[in-house]
Amino acid sequence: MKNIRRLIFLSLLVAIGLGLGLVESMMPLPFIAPGAKLGLSNMVILITLIVFDFKDALAVGILKSLVLTLVTGSVTSLFYSLSGSVLSCLTMYIIYKYFSNTFSLIGVSIFGAMAHNFAQVLVACLMMNNFRIFSYLPVLQLTSLFTGYFVGLTSKFAVNNLKKSFDKINILL
């Protein structure tokens, strides 16, 4: 019974990530750089990482990327999305587990955003055989500082509220 509840909750998180990803793909950041996104679905991974654990967060990230590819239909973006999710999940886990005395959720989220960018630029390099794309990284990193900050802030509120709900139904998990 507990497993099923857990499964349902994780599925809900994947679905939320999917919805956020879709909304995000319709709403590009108009002013800075092409390819820069809000990273809203990073929020879902971060929340899963904190409320559940690393394996679940990784699963949610990968599933979200796969299903989002099915929805949007652009297969090349699968590689970007997948590599970004996996690396950012790994980074956020390490930072959250070992450095949570130093960094708050905002710091963890910024680390995740940077890792996401790095993975995507790396994949773009490999796919286009052109290492000059790395010159694009600082622009993306500076953008991800802001998006990462707000994703962290939002996750913080979400986790706070989730904690209240979970206190009421503590048997849930």
Next chain:
Amino acid sequence: MVLTIGNFRRVKKLTKGDKILIAIIVIVNVISLFFIKNAAFNYDNKYVSIQVDGEEIKKIIFDSSVVGKQIPIETEYGYNLIEIGDGKVRVIEADCPDKLDVKQGYISKVGEVIVCLPNKLVIEIKGASSETDIDGLSR
């Protein structure tokens, strides 16, 4: 499964570590932006384009064989002597009255120009990128 929601006192606000992290990221990226801006204009194949009265009359690609070479430009408008260095170029002699082109010295970066207005001479360093397709599509 126990809920592993972290310490909420910590989650409340921006910690000192966060602030340091943000500062480091901003500094590192701004610095690397400057470096990249310089490096991005370091073309592999620079060449000197010599134009008289708007028309390109000579095109010299930098390599070791042309270092120290002097090229006289004699046209109906006047006379200039150009010297090619290692990835740089200057005018060493001119018959124009003010000799501004001689005083300017070497130019070496892509986009830099020496202009001798009386002689209608323009020396420009241009970059030919080695890659023909700079644009890529990632969707």
